[in-house]
Amino acid sequence: MSALLEARSVGKRFGGLDALMQVSLGIERGEIYGLIGPNGAGKTTLFNVLTGLYRPDEGEFLFDGAPLPVGEPHRVAAAGIARTFQNIRLFANMSAVENVMVGRHVRTRTGVIGAVLRDSGSRAEERAIHARSLELLEYVGLAGRRDESARNLSYGDQRRLEIARALATEPRLLALDEPAAGMNATETASLRGLLEAIRADGVTVLLIEHDVKLVMGLCDRVAVLDYGRKIAEGPPARVQRDPTVIEAYLGGALHA
Amino acid sequence: MSWAAKDLGDWVETAKRDPRARWLGVALIAVALAVLPFVAGAVGGRGWVRIIDFALLYVMLALGLNIVVGFAGLLDLGYIAFYAVGAYTYALLASPHFGIHLPVWLVLPMGAGVAGVFGVLLGAPTLKLRGDYLAIVTLGFGEIIRIFLNNLNAPVNITNGPQGVNRIDPISFSNFSLARPVEVLGIDVPSVHLYYYLFLALALLVIFVSLRLENSRIGRAWVAIREDEVAARAMGINTRNIKLLAFAMGASFGGIAGGLFAGFQGFVSPESFILMESVVVLCMVVLGGMGHIPGVILGAVLLAAMPEVFRNTIVPVQQQLFGKIVFDPEVVRMLLFGLALVLVMLFRPAGIWPSTTRKRELAS
Ligand SMILES: Nc1ncnc2c1ncn2[C@@H]1O[C@H](COP(=O)(O)OP(=O)(O)O)[C@@H](O)[C@H]1O
Ligand SMILES: [Mg+2]
Numbered sequence: 001m002s003a004l005l006e007a008r009s010v011g012k013r014f015g016g017l018d019a020l021m022q023v024s025l026g027i028e029r030g031e032i033y034g035l036i037g038p039n040g041a042g043k044t045t046l047f048n049v050l051t052g053l054y055r056p057d058e059g060e061f062l063f064d065g066a067p068l069p070v071g072e073p074h075r076v077a078a079a080g081i082a083r084t085f086q087n088i089r090l091f092a093n094m095s096a097v098e099n100v101m102v103g104r105h106v107r108t109r110t111g112v113i114g115a116v117l118r119d120s121g122s123r124a125e126e127r128a129i130h131a132r133s134l135e136l137l138e139y140v141g142l143a144g145r146r147d148e149s150a151r152n153l154s155y156g157d158q159r160r161l162e163i164a165r166a167l168a169t170e171p172r173l174l175a176l177d178e179p180a181a182g183m184n185a186t187e188t189a190s191l192r193g194l195l196e197a198i199r200a201d202g203v204t205v206l207l208i209e210h211d212v213k214l215v216m217g218l219c220d221r222v223a224v225l226d227y228g229r230k231i232a233e234g235p236p237a238r239v240q241r242d243p244t245v246i247e248a249y250l251g252g253a254l255h256a
Numbered sequence: 257m258s259w260a261a262k263d264l265g266d267w268v269e270t271a272k273r274d275p276r277a278r279w280l281g282v283a284l285i286a287v288a289l290a291v292l293p294f295v296a297g298a299v300g301g302r303g304w305v306r307i308i309d310f311a312l313l314y315v316m317l318a319l320g321l322n323i324v325v326g327f328a329g330l331l332d333l334g335y336i337a338f339y340a341v342g343a344y345t346y347a348l349l350a351s352p353h354f355g356i357h358l359p360v361w362l363v364l365p366m367g368a369g370v371a372g373v374f375g376v377l378l379g380a381p382t383l384k385l386r387g388d389y390l391a392i393v394t395l396g397f398g399e400i401i402r403i404f405l406n407n408l409n410a411p412v413n414i415t416n417g418p419q420g421v422n423r424i425d426p427i428s429f430s431n432f433s434l435a436r437p438v439e440v441l442g443i444d445v446p447s448v449h450l451y452y453y454l455f456l457a458l459a460l461l462v463i464f465v466s467l468r469l470e471n472s473r474i475g476r477a478w479v480a481i482r483e484d485e486v487a488a489r490a491m492g493i494n495t496r497n498i499k500l501l502a503f504a505m506g507a508s509f510g511g512i513a514g515g516l517f518a519g520f521q522g523f524v525s526p527e528s529f530i531l532m533e534s535v536v537v538l539c540m541v542v543l544g545g546m547g548h549i550p551g552v553i554l555g556a557v558l559l560a561a562m563p564e565v566f567r568n569t570i571v572p573v574q575q576q577l578f579g580k581i582v583f584d585p586e587v588v589r590m591l592l593f594g595l596a597l598v599l600v601m602l603f604r605p606a607g608i609w610p611s612t613t614r615k616r617e618l619a620s
Contacts, residue, residue, distance in 0.1 A: 051490055052489075053486065053489070053490065073489040073490050073492075074489055074492045074493055074494045074495070077490060077491060077492030078492055082490075082491070083490055085487065085490075089484045089486060089487040089490075090483075090484070090487070091479065091480050091483035091484055091487065091488075092483055092484075093479075093483055094476075094479060094480070094483060098476060098479075101476055102476050102477065102480045102488070102491055102493070103491050103492075104473075105473060105476070105477055105480075105491065105492055105493050106491065106492025106493070107492075108473055110472060110473045110474070111474065112469065112474055112501065112505065114472075115468050115469050115472030115473065115474050115475070116464075116465050116468045116469065118468065122472075125473075126472070126473070129473070165491065166491075168491075169491060169492050
């Protein structure tokens with residue numbers, strides 16, 4: 001079987017800056033794939049190009065063998081890729097459960113007429129949206145906070161809520177941009193448990209993370225970006241020993 | 257467990273009491289709304305009933321704009337254009353101007369539909385704009401519509417220009433015209449009262465549709481766009497279509513109100529659709545509580561009534577105080593109006609009646 005997601009020499013420029021150059025990678029079904037690299041390496045940019053928020057200048061993505069729509073985030077979500085954001089982007093004034101319910105949008109169909117008439121079909125769909133969203137809140141450990149506005153949640157809870165919202169779109173690939181940023185050790189440990197559960201449920205995970213311990217312990221494979229280029233790829237233990245990587249990135253961290 | 261027993265007790269109490277209390281409340285409101293024109297007519301004459309009629313039109317307008325501004329977060333300063341489109345659709349298709357006299361049940365929905373199309377026409381080129389930029393473009397759109405209405409009398413006379421359209425057919429259903437008073441059970445029901453009941457029915461319909469939309473997949477998508485458009489897109493919302501839908505729905509409410517206005521007044525001209533009107537409707541939405549339907553209704557009623565209350569009090573008060581008119585009533589009226597706006601925004605920046613964040617339920 002071919003890879004679930006394949007990036008083919010993806011390039012993205014901002015003015016004179018090459019944020020991504022010839023980046024190719026393949027993510028297998030069911031794995032947790034880490035994407036690491038120093039700040040400004042282009043990791044978030046890769047997410048933005050992948051999810052259609054930016055258009056790549058070169059290259060393309062194949063998802064399950066088919067090219068992903070370009071520059072149309074809602075169609076990327078419909079294709080089965082969901083993401084979270086490095087700088088949390090929740091719907092701040094909506095409650096936790098409403099945030100997750102928005103995630104169900106792409107898998108449901110009630111329109112204006114159904115909403116106004118509330119026929120049995122739309123009512124059933126609305127109930128299902130609500131029930132599924134509560135399940136997902138429970139899944140990420142936020143059952144008790146369902147009616148709290150997103151803005152009032154703690155940092156760690158906001159990150160979990162973003163994951164629940166992304167899962168609500170029924171992704172086959174979940175892309176997480178630094179989900180452990182700002183979390184303490186306990187929160188990080190329980191995040192790790194959550195990511196393992198998500199993988200066990202059959203969702204492939206693409207993870208950007210700075211926490212080296214988390215990446216090394218959790219990921220099946222990692223790719224390293226540096227100045228927009230992929231400089232290494234492989235199992236964490238091997239990448240960790242790779243001289244190029246040590247020089248470009250881990251070296252600094254290890255000597256610190 | 258004592259807490260469980262207490263919870264259960266509370267629950268039973270609520271279930272026993274709540275529906276009855278609810279129905280009682282609904283019944284009281286229904287009776288009050290039914291007799292309102294007679295009470296207002298007895299106290300202040302037909303003029304007051306007319307004011308209430310207009311307040312109901314403003315409720316529809318404010319709820320329409322609330323979809324665009326309150327739910328979807330798209331600042332629209334040209335909203336009154338859709339009111340104009342609805343009014344002129346009615347005026348041109350039910351008056352001697354072209355000699356066309358379509359029935360109300362046809363021409364009102366057409367007004368809503370044409371306004372909805374104009375909503376999409378405004379929305380489509382502005383999809384990528386937000387905030388100030390969107391406000392400026394919509395403001396221009398509103399003015400363009402008004403200027404067209406003013407000038408589409410030559411070379412072919414479509415709108416009759418600044419003179420406007422006269423002798424518009426009053427609203428009637430087959431033989432029953434709202435323009436003629438009727439006698440019900442020995443009580444005289446004048447024309448303004450009849451219009452009141454029609455406007456009330458349609459305002460209730462607009463409220464109903466708004467409430468249903470708010471708590472739906474579509475309503476959540478609108479609010480999601482307002483809260484964070486990038487996240488909304490990444491979550492699979494087709495923001496282009498959902499925004500256009502907001503423009504179209506909001507505009508169609510305005511179109512219905514415009515049609516009712518034309519039939520009620522019997523006369524429309526571009527003067528009724530100036531920028532100030534857009535601003536007033538926006539004030540109703542913002543002042544009442546953006547995105548919160550009861551607040552928006554309250555804002556519309558208050559701001560529709562306030563100028564009239566001032567009109568009826570400024571002169572007598574001055575007579576009492578000074579024995580003569582010292583300040584131009586119109587100036588005082590605008591001054592007080594502005595002052596009221598400033599005070600509300602200072603002391604209740606989220607509006608008079610904003611939506612409360614839902615109380616956390618005793619879930620665990
Ligand atoms: N929208 C943008 N406009 C201009 N430059 C950008 C934009 N987004 C990212 N960049 C630049 O691209 C480079 C990669 O950024 P980013 O992908 O955020 O890095 P990382 O997530 O790996 O820390 C940085 O130099 C950053 O300044
Ligand atoms: Mg980043």
